[in-house]
Amino acid sequence: MVPTLAGVILLIFFLFKFFGGDPAEILAGQVATQEQIESIRRQLGLDQPWWVQLAIFVKQIVSFDFGKSWMTNEQVSNIFASRLPASLTVMVPILVLEVCLAIPLAMLVAYYRGRLIDRAIVIVCVLAMSISFLVYIIVGQYLFAFLLGWFPVQGWSDSFWKNLTTYAPLPIILATMVSLAPQTRLYRTFFLDEIGHDYVRTARAKGLDERRIMFTHVLRNALIPILTYVALLLPGIFAGAFLIEIFFSIPGLGREIYLAVNRSDYPVIQAVTVYLAALTMVINLVTDVLYKFVDPRVVLR
Amino acid sequence: MAAIAQPMAAAPAERSQGVWAAAWTRLKADRVGMVCLAVVAAFMALILLSAAGIVAGGWQLEKGVPYANPGFLGQRPNVEAQSIDLAAPKGPPVDISDIDPLAPKYAEWDKRAAEIQTSSPPRAETLPFGGDRWGRDVLAKSIKGAQISIFVGVFAAIMATCIGTVLGATGGYFGGRVGDFLEWVYNVFTAIPNILLIFAFAAVVGRGIDTVIVILGLTGWTGIYRLVRAEYIKHASREYVRAAQAIGASHPSRMFVHILPNISHVVLVQLSLLVVGFIKSEVILSFLGLGVPIEMVSWGTMLAEAQTELVIGKWWQLAAATAFMAVFLTAFSLLTDALRDALDPKLR
Amino acid sequence: MTGLVAVRDLRVSFRLGKTRVVDAVRGVSFDVPVNGTVALVGESGSGKSVSAMSIVRLLPDNAIVDAASRIDFGGADLLAASIDELRRIRGKDITVVFQEPMSSLNPVFTVGHQIGEVLRLHLGLSPRQAIGRVVELLGEVGIPEPKARVDAYPHELSGGQQQRVMIAMAIACEPKLLIADEPTTALDVTVQRQILELIAKLQDRHRMSVLFISHDLGVVGEIADQVVVMRDGVVREQGPVGAIFTAPRDAYTRALLACRPRLDAKPKRLPVIDDFMAGGGQPIVVAENRVARPQEERPLIEASGLSKIYRLKTGLFARKSIAAVQEASFSMWRGRTLGVVGESGSGKTTIGMLLMRLVQASGGEVKFDGADLLKLSDAQMMAYRRRIQIIFQNPYASLNPRFTVGQILVEPMKIHGIGANDGERFERAVALARRVGLAADSIHKYPHEFSGGQRQRIAIARCLSMQPEVLICDESVSALDVSVQATVLNLLLDLQDEFSMSYLFISHDLAVVKYMADDMLVMHEGSIVERGSAEAIYESPQHEYTRKLLRSIPAGYRRQQA
Numbered sequence A: 001m002v003p004t005l006a007g008v009i010l011l012i013f014f015l016f017k018f019f020g021g022d023p024a025e026i027l028a029g030q031v032a033t034q035e036q037i038e039s040i041r042r043q044l045g046l047d048q049p050w051w052v053q054l055a056i057f058v059k060q061i062v063s064f065d066f067g068k069s070w071m072t073n074e075q076v077s078n079i080f081a082s083r084l085p086a087s088l089t090v091m092v093p094i095l096v097l098e099v100c101l102a103i104p105l106a107m108l109v110a111y112y113r114g115r116l117i118d119r120a121i122v123i124v125c126v127l128a129m130s131i132s133f134l135v136y137i138i139v140g141q142y143l144f145a146f147l148l149g150w151f152p153v154q155g156w157s158d159s160f161w162k163n164l165t166t167y168a169p170l171p172i173i174l175a176t177m178v179s180l181a182p183q184t185r186l187y188r189t190f191f192l193d194e195i196g197h198d199y200v201r202t203a204r205a206k207g208l209d210e211r212r213i214m215f216t217h218v219l220r221n222a223l224i225p226i227l228t229y230v231a232l233l234l235p236g237i238f239a240g241a242f243l244i245e246i247f248f249s250i251p252g253l254g255r256e257i258y259l260a261v262n263r264s265d266y267p268v269i270q271a272v273t274v275y276l277a278a279l280t281m282v283i284n285l286v287t288d289v290l291y292k293f294v295d296p297r298v299v300l301r
Numbered sequence B: 001m002a003a004i005a006q007p008m009a010a011a012p013a014e015r016s017q018g019v020w021a022a023a024w025t026r027l028k029a030d031r032v033g034m035v036c037l038a039v040v041a042a043f044m045a046l047i048l049l050s051a052a053g054i055v056a057g058g059w060q061l062e063k064g065v066p067y068a069n070p071g072f073l074g075q076r077p078n079v080e081a082q083s084i085d086l087a088a089p090k091g092p093p094v095d096i097s098d099i100d101p102l103a104p105k106y107a108e109w110d111k112r113a114a115e116i117q118t119s120s121p122p123r124a125e126t127l128p129f130g131g132d133r134w135g136r137d138v139l140a141k142s143i144k145g146a147q148i149s150i151f152v153g154v155f156a157a158i159m160a161t162c163i164g165t166v167l168g169a170t171g172g173y174f175g176g177r178v179g180d181f182l183e184w185v186y187n188v189f190t191a192i193p194n195i196l197l198i199f200a201f202a203a204v205v206g207r208g209i210d211t212v213i214v215i216l217g218l219t220g221w222t223g224i225y226r227l228v229r230a231e232y233i234k235h236a237s238r239e240y241v242r243a244a245q246a247i248g249a250s251h252p253s254r255m256f257v258h259i260l261p262n263i264s265h266v267v268l269v270q271l272s273l274l275v276v277g278f279i280k281s282e283v284i285l286s287f288l289g290l291g292v293p294i295e296m297v298s299w300g301t302m303l304a305e306a307q308t309e310l311v312i313g314k315w316w317q318l319a320a321a322t323a324f325m326a327v328f329l330t331a332f333s334l335l336t337d338a339l340r341d342a343l344d345p346k347l348r
Numbered sequence C: 001m002t003g004l005v006a007v008r009d010l011r012v013s014f015r016l017g018k019t020r021v022v023d024a025v026r027g028v029s030f031d032v033p034v035n036g037t038v039a040l041v042g043e044s045g046s047g048k049s050v051s052a053m054s055i056v057r058l059l060p061d062n063a064i065v066d067a068a069s070r071i072d073f074g075g076a077d078l079l080a081a082s083i084d085e086l087r088r089i090r091g092k093d094i095t096v097v098f099q100e101p102m103s104s105l106n107p108v109f110t111v112g113h114q115i116g117e118v119l120r121l122h123l124g125l126s127p128r129q130a131i132g133r134v135v136e137l138l139g140e141v142g143i144p145e146p147k148a149r150v151d152a153y154p155h156e157l158s159g160g161q162q163q164r165v166m167i168a169m170a171i172a173c174e175p176k177l178l179i180a181d182e183p184t185t186a187l188d189v190t191v192q193r194q195i196l197e198l199i200a201k202l203q204d205r206h207r208m209s210v211l212f213i214s215h216d217l218g219v220v221g222e223i224a225d226q227v228v229v230m231r232d233g234v235v236r237e238q239g240p241v242g243a244i245f246t247a248p249r250d251a252y253t254r255a256l257l258a259c260r261p262r263l264d265a266k267p268k269r270l271p272v273i274d275d276f277m278a279g280g281g282q283p284i285v286v287a288e289n290r291v292a293r294p295q296e297e298r299p300l301i302e303a304s305g306l307s308k309i310y311r312l313k314t315g316l317f318a319r320k321s322i323a324a325v326q327e328a329s330f331s332m333w334r335g336r337t338l339g340v341v342g343e344s345g346s347g348k349t350t351i352g353m354l355l356m357r358l359v360q361a362s363g364g365e366v367k368f369d370g371a372d373l374l375k376l377s378d379a380q381m382m383a384y385r386r387r388i389q390i391i392f393q394n395p396y397a398s399l400n401p402r403f404t405v406g407q408i409l410v411e412p413m414k415i416h417g418i419g420a421n422d423g424e425r426f427e428r429a430v431a432l433a434r435r436v437g438l439a440a441d442s443i444h445k446y447p448h449e450f451s452g453g454q455r456q457r458i459a460i461a462r463c464l465s466m467q468p469e470v471l472i473c474d475e476s477v478s479a480l481d482v483s484v485q486a487t488v489l490n491l492l493l494d495l496q497d498e499f500s501m502s503y504l505f506i507s508h509d510l511a512v513v514k515y516m517a518d519d520m521l522v523m524h525e526g527s528i529v530e531r532g533s534a535e536a537i538y539e540s541p542q543h544e545y546t547r548k549l550l551r552s553i554p555a556g557y558r559r560q561q562a
Helices: A002-019 A023-028 A034-044 A050-062 A076-111 A116-130 A133-147 A160-167 A169-195 A198-205 A210-233 A242-247 A253-262 A266-294 B019-028 B031-051 B105-115 B138-174 B176-191 B194-205 B209-219 B222-236 B239-247 B251-287 B299-311 B316-343 C048-055 C083-089 C111-122 C127-140 C159-171 C189-206 C217-223 C241-246 C251-259 C273-278 C348-356 C378-385 C405-416 C422-435 C440-444 C452-464 C482-499 C510-516 C534-539 C544-552
Strands: B064-070 B124-127 C005-016 C020-032 C037-041 C063-065 C070-073 C094-097 C177-181 C209-214 C226-231 C234-240 C301-313 C319-332 C337-341 C363-368 C388-391 C470-474 C502-507 C519-524 C527-533
Touching: A002 A050, A002 A266, A002 B176, A002 B194, A023 A034, A050 A266, A076 A116, A076 A160, A076 A169, A076 A210, A076 A242, A076 A253, A076 A266, A116 A169, A116 B316, A133 A169, A133 A242, A133 B251, A133 B299, A133 B316, A160 A169, A169 A210, A169 A242, A198 A210, A198 C094, A210 A266, A242 A253, A253 A266, A253 B194, A266 B176, A266 B194, B019 B031, B019 B251, B019 B316, B031 B138, B031 B316, B138 B176, B138 B209, B138 B222, B138 B251, B138 B299, B138 B316, B176 B222, B194 B209, B194 B251, B209 B251, B222 B251, B239 B251, B239 C388, B239 C405, B239 C452, B251 B299, B251 B316, B299 B316, C005 C048, C020 C037, C020 C048, C020 C226, C020 C234, C037 C048, C037 C217, C048 C070, C048 C177, C048 C209, C094 C159, C111 C127, C111 C159, C127 C159, C159 C189, C177 C189, C189 C209, C189 C217, C189 C544, C209 C217, C217 C241, C226 C241, C226 C251, C234 C241, C234 C251, C251 C273, C251 C482, C301 C348, C319 C337, C319 C348, C319 C363, C319 C527, C337 C348, C337 C510, C348 C363, C348 C388, C348 C470, C348 C502, C388 C452, C405 C422, C405 C440, C405 C452, C422 C440, C422 C452, C452 C482, C482 C510, C502 C510, C510 C534, C519 C534, C519 C544, C527 C534, C527 C544
Parallel strands: B064 B124, C037 C209, C037 C226, C094 C177, C177 C209, C337 C502, C337 C519, C388 C470, C470 C502
Antiparallel strands: C005 C020, C005 C063, C005 C070, C226 C234, C301 C319, C301 C363, C519 C527
């Protein structure tokens, strides 16, 4: 884990150093004299050789101090902490719902494999996946919020409960709808793979009926690749919802990053990237341990 | 250790066909697959025509009135298109030529202006698919947008595939330190959530078609790397590769002459999946203003405009962009599925 | 009808793709008596597995069973029964044991759970009662410490133990018929003997019938009461085991019995199926025995102290050493065959890999024509590569599926600079194909158009293109049907005579090794435990393991003395 983190730090550092604009100029703004730019450069330590700058960068990461956002002057660590709950309030229900709905749907389709309903659902899924997420949000917002008025169009509040019941439902429903199609297709593949294995033939030879085979034998085995996939999705719950957050004006981490990109607010982007990478690695470690409970063949090293 | 289960009773002698020829035969028998192939081919032809300027070349022209209605809805009132009619001022014009410093020049300028032909053709009331805020033809924009979005998607996918295949082949075949190093690179890239990586790249390099292709290519190779690496690990210990080693074939020969043709069908299917994914990503990036530059159009920029138009009831730009995108991506995805079935080596 | 199961005019076809239909079973009829063992014998593609699986309708989705076929059991036609009735019978009255135990067991459930499932389903036992019964069953099938093993997962058991678990699952409900589909084919020969004895014991104790499917006549002769010989979807001959083995009437049966290398004779040429079928049932038997080329003064290859040690990481810092080969020393002479016999894990394959330098040795030396092969650089090794070649076990994996046969044969010529130009190389390729018994137009075809035996010939031709002096045959005929084995072995012997090649013949099949080899090595867990001439080892084995190995060979049919 440590070498990977080091690699991430290096990547971000060099990316911004050699491809990004001069931070001093960006920070100084449009109208600044050369001396102002120079003084800012000295303050940021940009006149030092690059390895010193790298050391400073590392120190900042370790001490959780990235300084302030160039735009809002807010502490970056504060930004992180205050935006995270909003992102999670929306993303965690989405993740739970999409997995819990996709599994039974995929099992259903796999049960009726080869028949017309299987083919039809696959085509519907493909069609659903061909429409951009943007369209779903635009149309969904227009239809359910603007026209029908079932949900507010945008907004957020300070109360967690109010958020969960009033402001979050529409985004959650839209996002779940969108990811249902690809997940169903993927899980369907997992189930079909498992059905082709020999132990299913043994189960039939023992006299078990198809439903029981599906629900106990096949499902239990299919959980292994499903867990792998969900583990890949987990890191995305922190920043992945940026589109939702932008459209619905939810003050989450994703939207924050987007705003930072638009105004070239480097400290925010760098900090969030590195911390999320670290978080991803922690999640990977946890899921590795979880594997042991799901797949008895796994040996933890 | 003993009799390995052999394939079903030796099939009747078929003509010698390589993998691709056999796959083509199988694909031809798949009706859905052939329909999709036709649709995709039609789009490709359209794109080539558009790139050559023969079709949709004048998408920037403001041919119609603002928010022109589509042809099939011709008679709907178009309130937004009418410019506000200011009442003409009353009273005689006042002659101020004695204090007007520019007065002597007016005659000369009028003469010159008359020499320059500016044709302002009358703006159309309706356009086939309607018009956007400036009266540009939505149909032309859709076609041009198709060209841009598909172009970006395909080239980004090719770039990502090349990177992923070369790295995956090297890592999977050699293993050891080289493999470990490449695994480390892979871990670094996947530790950062994908959108974040794209945003970080976008923040530093800015807008433009080339940059979008590079960004998507540099961030999207990880899936193919994983797959190609796994395939190479599997194949490198297969007996036909050992046999090649036994007769003295060199490493590059084994990697690219022996193994690569055996996994090229897997890579092709992944490439197709990437194309779909990258087109969708480009649309989102352009929507957010991080993709194609202002003077270009893509399905993403169309959707960006469509958002505000929807509120005032002008839905055709949204419909056109969505329809074009949906038809193409659906056809392409189903074609990829059909291709995968046709290439399935399990049937051999 | 007095028997247990009566199969009448069974016809099964498979639908491949949209239009093609392939007939697998074409009118097969046989009976399974009560309390007896019937063996279905045949080579691959004979339809024996499909016939047996049809009894419980465990066929793939694309199988079509003819409406006129009948399978009578307990007074009802199983083919016409409803799926619910069938499920009541499966696992209870008729049970199945499959060939690959590792993949046939569910990897995420314990062994106890899987066996208990049958008990809970058919006998209605509670989970506690089931566990108790499972422990009894595990003991009965010979699993040591059954109480502890109940909670084991399949991957924690050895191949033999997994098969015992499958058998326990199959006898749990006291079935009337046990269908065993090649249950020992995937196991080592010593384990095979144990499993066969177990099945025989259980059959006797529970008075159940066994339908045993196999391609191995040796096994069949030992355990069967009735034998049904199948080929290409039809029954060639059936009858009591004694009659089949001592007085076979059908030409194919006679051919099958004769094609196996016998332990007591070493004819110059093995009889092949075609001999029997073409000659109207009269075999062309070559009576004279083979004479081995005498040993020259200096051996061609001298290997001493060969070893290969694998280090596995078992923890963050811990490492475990596994010795695949330990201190192996042997010699090979020109024109003679050195046989290496052993079970899986004995290191016999690794020895071949070490000689070819496909695997890097951990120690030792191999002297060949004055040079130590293990110490040469890659460039120097190239010159030797054409002189030592190898034929692998799996004919379906050793040829590149994307190359035509011509490309496969020409590639080594290109690498070693044989032949002046492409034209000449192709001519040589055609000549090679003919030499190994393939048609001239084969060189334009792809490997998948050929059968297993033909693919091995292509592999042999590929080696021949370089005219090697040493040929390593690593289980080269083990994956082939008996009849095809004979043709390939004959080819190898012909080539040895013509080109004076030395063979390193590696196999787990003792009969084949004895037939082919002049000198022999017996390997066990990485070490050579015995060496000598083939006859000497068979007549008077010295080492305990060699004796155990010899005892395990299925003896075939031995007429019962009164």
